[in-house]
Amino acid sequence: MGKTVIQNGMIITVDRDDRVLDKGYLVIEGNKITEIGAGDYQGEADCVVDAAGKAVLPGIVDAHSHVAGSLFKALTEDPENGFYGLSLPMEGQLTPETTYHLSLLGAVEQMKAGITCTNDIYHYMDRVTQAFYDIGMRAVVSQNIVDVDIAALRYDDYTRYPKMGQDFVEQNIRLIEDWNGKDDGRITCRFGPHATDTVSLELAKQIVELGEKYGVGFHTHISQSPREAKYVQETYGFSCLGYLKESGLLGEHLMGAHCIYISDDDVKMLAESRTPMLHCAEMLGKRGHVPPVKRMFDEGVRLILGTDWVTQDCWTNMRAAISMDRMAGCTVHDMNAKKALRKSTIEPAEALGLDDKIGSLEAGKQADIILIDLQSPNLTPMFDDPVATLVYNANRHDVCDVMIAGRWTVRDHLLKTAEEKEILANGQKIANEIYQAHLASKNADWNH
Ligand SMILES: [Zn+2]
Known part of the structure; x- marks a missing residue:
């Protein structure tokens, strides 16, 4: 596994001090965050992700x-x-x-x-x-x-x-x-x-x-x-x-x-x-x-x-x-x-007893990270409290990238770990079958 750097993003750490870095970077090696800082990353990396115009949050x-x-x-x-x-x-x-x-x-x-x-x-x-x-x-x-x-x-x-x-x-x-x-x-x-x-x-x-x-x-x-x-x-x-x-x-x-x-x-x-x-x-x-x-x-x-x-x-x-x-x-x-x-x-x-691993963006924790695209009308304008902007206005489709344990599971809105179309089609088909079977069963009496 190489070294991935996510840079130029607004980093909302949710650490003890609720630190927000207006422009910062995260270094990910293997399944962990190894470094986090403000400004530009000076070291070398195998993969650089430009998060300009995006907020970077813990999952x-x-x-x-x-x-x-x-x-x-x-x-x-x-x-x-x-x-x-x-x-x-x-x-x-x-x-x-x-x-x-x-x-x-x-x-x-x-x-x-x-x-x-x-x-x-x-x-x-x-x-x-x-x-x-x-x-x-x-x-x-x-x-x-x-x-x-x-x-x-x-x-x-x-x-x-x-x-x-x-x-x-x-x-x-x-x-x-x-x-x-x-x-x-x-x-x-x-x-x-x-x-x-x-x-x-x-x-x-x-x-x-x-x-x-x-x-x-x-x-x-x-x-x-x-x-x-x-x-x-x-x-x-x-x-x-x-x-x-x-x-x-x-x-x-x-x-x-x-x-x-x-x-x-x-x-x-x-x-x-x-x-x-x-x-x-x-x-x-x-x-x-x-x-x-x-x-x-x-x-x-x-x-x-x-x-x-x-x-x-x-x-x-x-x-x-x-x-x-x-x-x-x-x-x-x-x-x-x-x-x-x-x-x-x-x-x-x-x-859950997992705070040494997840829940905030800090060096040493698992790389469970989400990116949110800030370039949308529902997230504009933004003043000096980006957390309030997000909590009151973000919708789930603004989440563009998801990394879990150092692995991209969603990249540019696309599911990377399975075929999404197939999951949706199976879900719809099974839901129809279950609903019909329920209606035909002795339990289909709603009035209790
Ligand atoms: Zn429940």
Whole structure:
């Protein structure tokens, strides 16, 4: 591997001091950034990339996703009860092979928006991981573990199936054994207890023990619906946060999405335990769900941003988070452009324990880098706060180049690691087939 220099670009480091170099260079050797500086690079290089007129940023780190959920685009936003009534039952039509192709589609959507690393949890995770690996993306992966029939939740049917739980645990263990640390740490693994209502307390305790044994963290959903909050309260006599505490899941080792229906005491528990709270504002906004964000900021909860699924656009998600949080009473000091970018880069990297590798542009870190074309009307004019210009105005098609672990995966808007046309065609065909099969199935009853 030779030495690549990216020069003449505006370098937005997102380092500790949020340094911005109006005109600077980055030196990349192998999969790492070895030097970063202002002005012109004086040394020799094998490859020089002229980034004049472009901003150079660390790749976006998505705190919470299900890339294969790109399947549900425009199917689930407007129908009433699209989540329990359509998404979850329709997932029953997925196979390992179709999940692989839909994951490729979702991963390309993410990558072309500038997301270089995502924290993903889903079904058939071995195949999802294969898609990340094939497309050249960095990912933290967890197998969805449940011990209920997800399609039956709309009838409030929480019958437990212990054998099912153990099968998923086995799959998660295999995922860790096969993939954890693969390709110099480009793929890492966690355990994925799906949510506080879909995993029995007993199973959650077992998963915590396994996490300790394998030395990996956890990824879950917390209180994402009134149904979940009610079920947990009625079944155990405590809240979803109480369940997490009781099981041992609560803490810095847990990536916990949503936390919508939670009390002031729960917010305190989140803050005190330093549990990262994965805020998926764009998706939640579409469902009309708003977590108690003002209290979270006041208590010092570690709130970071994720796209979740369906639409995986980190830029619209940053704006949705700022808007939602301010509508929910947050101030401009709680949430602003600089914070939205940090909560989409270095802070999720810290939460995932990967901040020594990714999340900012610094010498010694992995070369996960995105270039944004500034020569567009939506990014003009630019004053002295380029981060604000980008966060409030960039759209994903402004991202022109993406490098992950020192390898160009997108160059001048073109996907370099696979045939994009084929991925889109496969995605459309599979989505049609799954939708038709769902409509013909016994689960096609949306009214619950
Ligand atoms: Zn989710």
